Amino acid sequence: MKEIAKAIIANFRRGKHTYTPRQYILVIEGVASKKDAEKFIGKTVIWQTKGKKQKTIKGKITALHGNKGCVRALFEKGLPGQAIATRVSIVE
Numbered sequence: 001m002k003e004i005a006k007a008i009i010a011n012f013r014r015g016k017h018t019y020t021p022r023q024y025i026l027v028i029e030g031v032a033s034k035k036d037a038e039k040f041i042g043k044t045v046i047w048q049t050k051g052k053k054q055k056t057i058k059g060k061i062t063a064l065h066g067n068k069g070c071v072r073a074l075f076e077k078g079l080p081g082q083a084i085a086t087r088v089s090i091v092e
Helices: 034-040
Strands: 003-014 019-028 044-048 056-065 070-075 087-091
Touching: 003 070, 019 056, 034 056, 034 070, 044 070
Parallel strands: none
Antiparallel strands: 003 019, 003 087, 019 070, 044 056, 044 087, 056 070
């Protein structure tokens, strides 16, 4: 798989009283508008751990989030709490 871009996990998707543990908000590097972020919808996202035990969790970018170029990603299973503010790879 070819890496297209890098992104940072900003937070999980949440409301005032509820949260969705599999959906995360991503900030893509170099993207600052809604128009630029639209081309990433449908792409695969990969989060990997560092260290001896390489753990990989895949997800998919499903929708835009706001007007500043953030996107929403749905992962196969929930990421651990320490995944927030880490980098993910966006691949084709």
